[in-house]
Amino acid sequence: MGVYYMQVLKEEVRKTIHQAALVEFYEKGFREASMRSIAERGGMTVGNLYRYFKSKEDLFYDVISPAYHKIVALTEAENLDLNHPEEGHRFIEYIANQLIAIKRAHRAELLILMEGSEGTRFEEGLQEITTLLVNKFNQNIFPWLKKNDSVNEEDDFFVHVLATNIIEGMKYIMKHCEDELKMGRLIQRFIYYHFHDILKRIM
Secondary structure (H helix, E strand, O other): OHHHHHHHHHHHHHHHHHHHHHHHHHHHHHHHOOHHHHHHHOOOOHHHHHHHOOOHHHHHHHHHHHHHHHHHHHHOOOOOOOOOHHHHHHHHHHHHHHHHHHHHHHHHHHHHHHHOOOOOOOOOHHHHHHHHHHHHHHHHHOHHHHHOOOOOHHHHHHHHHHHHHHHHHHHHHHHHOOOHHHHHHHHHHHHHHHHOOHHHHHO
16 A cells, blocks of 8 residues: 555656646746756755656656657558548548647647757757658658659659648647647648649649
8 A cells, every 4th residue: 555655656746747847848948947947846856856857858858758759650640642532631631630639738848849959859859750751751642753763853852842841831830829620720721732632733
């Protein structure tokens, strides 16, 4: 009974630290945040905070990684034929619903990832996600690039531009749109605009 109580207590302390750190990183970003301030927000000593997390970097990772990995998983979504109307609409609805769900659960974490991760392993996170998206495009949307013995440098550059545009557009929508229904409609319109009959429009 005593062991179980201690485990529950430790979990409650971790939740308190997590919430305090989330607010601190959201308000200040990683560089300006401090473990002392996080401890004060959580109503504990700095020494007690360090019993749970060895460094500010470890704590930042604990706060941000769930949202980051969900976004990464979304870039690895199932293969779909975007030029087939039914598959294309299913893809659009799937992406929109997943982004809404991620934002609902991790809005603050996403904003920290986008704007407050300088100096951490996530600093290049958006670039890594963009690279994953480029690979996804090359595999699923532009298979003709793979069949070409010598990939056209201009085509390859275009794929990177498209992926970057997608990431920046999604980032803007998720940052500035509070209403989930409106956000869902905007995401669907945004994706539809980019992918509807995409091969017909670029080849």
